[in-house]
Amino acid sequence: MYQRIIDLHVHTDNSPDGNHSAMFICERAELNGVRALALTDHCEVERYKSEHYDKRVKHAFFEASKAQSAFRGKVLVLRGIELGQPHYDPETARAIVSARPYDEVLGSVHYLRNGIDFYDMEHFDEASAHALTVEYLDEILQMLEWGNFDILAHLTYPMRYMYARAGILIDLEKYKKQVDEILKRVAETGKALEINTAGLRQPIGRLSPEFDTIKRFRELGGEYITYGSDAHFADDVGKGMNEAYDAMRQAGFTQLTLFQQRMPLQMPID
Numbered sequence: 001m002y003q004r005i006i007d008l009h010v011h012t013d014n015s016p017d018g019n020h021s022a023m024f025i026c027e028r029a030e031l032n033g034v035r036a037l038a039l040t041d042h043c044e045v046e047r048y049k050s051e052h053y054d055k056r057v058k059h060a061f062f063e064a065s066k067a068q069s070a071f072r073g074k075v076l077v078l079r080g081i082e083l084g085q086p087h088y089d090p091e092t093a094r095a096i097v098s099a100r101p102y103d104e105v106l107g108s109v110h111y112l113r114n115g116i117d118f119y120d121m122e123h124f125d126e127a128s129a130h131a132l133t134v135e136y137l138d139e140i141l142q143m144l145e146w147g148n149f150d151i152l153a154h155l156t157y158p159m160r161y162m163y164a165r166a167g168i169l170i171d172l173e174k175y176k177k178q179v180d181e182i183l184k185r186v187a188e189t190g191k192a193l194e195i196n197t198a199g200l201r202q203p204i205g206r207l208s209p210e211f212d213t214i215k216r217f218r219e220l221g222g223e224y225i226t227y228g229s230d231a232h233f234a235d236d237v238g239k240g241m242n243e244a245y246d247a248m249r250q251a252g253f254t255q256l257t258l259f260q261q262r263m264p265l266q267m268p269i270d
């Protein structure tokens with residue numbers, strides 16, 4: 001059993017799909033022995049004004065700051081944000097990131113440019129799943145070109161829904177060229193790859209990304225690796241950590257990473 005619970009991807013009720021307040025989450029985290037957690041509420045950049053993320057982001061930072069003070073010496077509370085599709089509106093994204101002293105910025109792609117979240121897609125077949133995967137991976141690369149984030153979140157996000165809705169399992173080995181380019185770019189730019197464990201609580205039942213990709217990241221020079229539960233409920237903080245840490249170690253990582261003031265800090269996985 002690992003002792004050092006450091007969960008860098010947690011949502012509060014300042015996310016549209018979150019359920020608990022920052023204070024409640026931190027109370028539970030303290031009881032559950034969590035050492036550090038990052039509050040990373042959603043900000044879908046191209047919907048910043050239309051879906052009131054401007055107000056949500058402000059509240060989220062305020063609440064995270066309060067929790068940080070309240071739990072000082074007990075749980076290290078990091079102030080983060082999960083930026084969705086920042087490269088679709090790079091100017092707005094830049095302004096959001098520079099407006100507040102974040103500890104960490106997660107980079108995510110939840111939507112393609114047609115504007116539908118993979119989560120909301122009802123139907124997939126082999127052909128559409130393939131085309132969507134190619135397009136999705138290309139968007140990840142373009143987000144890396146934009147570059148103003150610290151952690152690449154849930155690299156296999158669409159695959160959760162391809163499996164849940166249509167039983168389609170995507171083998172990333174078939175997309176090796178694109179995936180290698182992504183992993184190399186993450187490594188070269190000193191960003192972290194997240195091991196997201198939400199999939200373990202969903203029908204797909206797998207880490208995101210899976211072990212082979214984590215190992216490949218290491219082979220390609222990846223240095224920084226993080227664990228994130230992607231919890232939307234207080235009691236999901238820390239879930240899947242053992243599986244994530246096992247995968248890190250088996251892939252050759254000896255240290256895990258957290259970000260403070262957007263600087264990576266490493267510590268032994270134990």
Ligand SMILES: [Zn+2]
Pocket residue numbers: 082108110153154
């Ligand atoms: Zn996400």
Ligand SMILES: [Zn+2]
Pocket residue numbers: 009011082230
């Ligand atoms: Zn998330």
